[in-house]
Amino acid sequence: MPSVEEAEEPCLWLWLRLFSVPCLVTVVLVGTPPGRWFVRNRFRWPVNNRIGWCLKELPSLLIPIWHLSGQTGPLLRPPLLPLSLFAAHYFQRTFIYPLRMSADSARPLPYILMAAAFTTWNGQLQSLAAHRCPADSSDTYTTLHAVGAVIFVLGAAINIDSDQRLLALRKPGGPRYCVPHGGFFEFVTAANYLGEMIEWWGYALVSWTPAALFFALFTTVYLTGCAAELHEQNKARFGAEYPRERRRIVPFLF
Numbered sequence: 201m202p203s204v205e206e207a208e209e210p211c212l213w214l215w216l217r218l219f220s221v222p223c224l225v226t227v228v229l230v231g232t233p234p235g236r237w238f239v240r241n242r243f244r245w246p247v248n249n250r251i252g253w254c255l256k257e258l259p260s261l262l263i264p265i266w267h268l269s270g271q272t273g274p275l276l277r278p279p280l281l282p283l284s285l286f287a288a289h290y291f292q293r294t295f296i297y298p299l300r301m302s303a304d305s306a307r308p309l310p311y312i313l314m315a316a317a318f319t320t321w322n323g324q325l326q327s328l329a330a331h332r333c334p335a336d337s338s339d340t341y342t343t344l345h346a347v348g349a350v351i352f353v354l355g356a357a358i359n360i361d362s363d364q365r366l367l368a369l370r371k372p373g374g375p376r377y378c379v380p381h382g383g384f385f386e387f388v389t390a391a392n393y394l395g396e397m398i399e400w401w402g403y404a405l406v407s408w409t410p411a412a413l414f415f416a417l418f419t420t421v422y423l424t425g426c427a428a429e430l431h432e433q434n435k436a437r438f439g440a441e442y443p444r445e446r447r448r449i450v451p452f453l454f
């Protein structure tokens with residue numbers, strides 16, 4: 201008989217497919233990610249952004265921590281390494297990032313619920329998958345884990361630095377939106393999304409599971425769609441003030 205975990209995994213894959221396929225098709229065909237659509241159309245039932253952000257990210261912090269508890273083994277190898285990186289990202293995202301954002305904005309409840317469903321399914325899937333990561337201590341896997349961890353940290357640094365630059369733009373009494381400068385914003389419109397994408401490809405190398413690869417691919421397609429929309433918005437919003445050489449999300453290329 202399959203264990204509870206083994207029975208749960210196909211179920212999670214099914215939910216994630218039901219969620220991600222329409223989401224990505226909308227991004228590719230319509231050009232607007234569903235989350236942004238809810239926000240842009242000022243959908244009903246607004247929730248304070250700090251609280252909403254914390255609620256929607258929390259499942260992806262609590263679930264890996266629960267899986268980590270009681271785990272033993274080398275810290276720098278699976279399952280501890282991918283689960284720790286995943287939990288560290290969501291600790292920053294759940295508790296540190298919302299505290300730095302302005303308290304006056306709001307997000308619609310359907311957006312929060314949709315995102316919370318995703319972080320719950322994905323948190324559980326990544327945690328179950330981490331137990332099946334190749335924990336081999338051969339040179340190949342040691343190199344893979346080390347390179348992946350370095351890429352993850354680099355991506356996190358770009359993501360956090362860029363988010364900080366964006367959040368610092370909003371000053372009391374100043375304009376709601378200004379042109380971001382510095383760091384990777386000198387190269388791309390969506391520097392924070394670029395950092396996030398790099399992070400999850402690093403995590404995919406560390407974890408080396410289909411679930412981690414799925415998450416890196418999903419994030420890449422989803423955030424590329426967000427970046428394309430944001431780039432057009434910024435060009436329209438700032439006109440000639442917006443740097444012409446700035447790409448959407450991949451420096452010098454796209």
Ligand SMILES: NC(=O)c1ccc[n+]([C@@H]2O[C@H](COP(=O)([O-])OP(=O)(O)OC[C@H]3O[C@@H](n4cnc5c(N)ncnc54)[C@H](OP(=O)(O)O)[C@@H]3O)[C@@H](O)[C@H]2O)c1
Nearest residue numbers: 301305363366367369370376377378380392393396419422
């Ligand atoms: N893994 C994933 O699939 C995924 C999906 C979505 C987001 N994320 C991550 O979550 C973080 C935030 O994402 P987001 O979509 O909310 O980012 P965002 O649209 O870039 O906005 C981030 C914050 O900066 C403000 N802001 C943006 N552009 C500004 C400008 N030109 N002038 C002044 N303020 C500006 C926004 O204010 P307003 O809200 O008022 O516009 C918001 O508070 C990022 O690190 C992203 O990588 C990850």
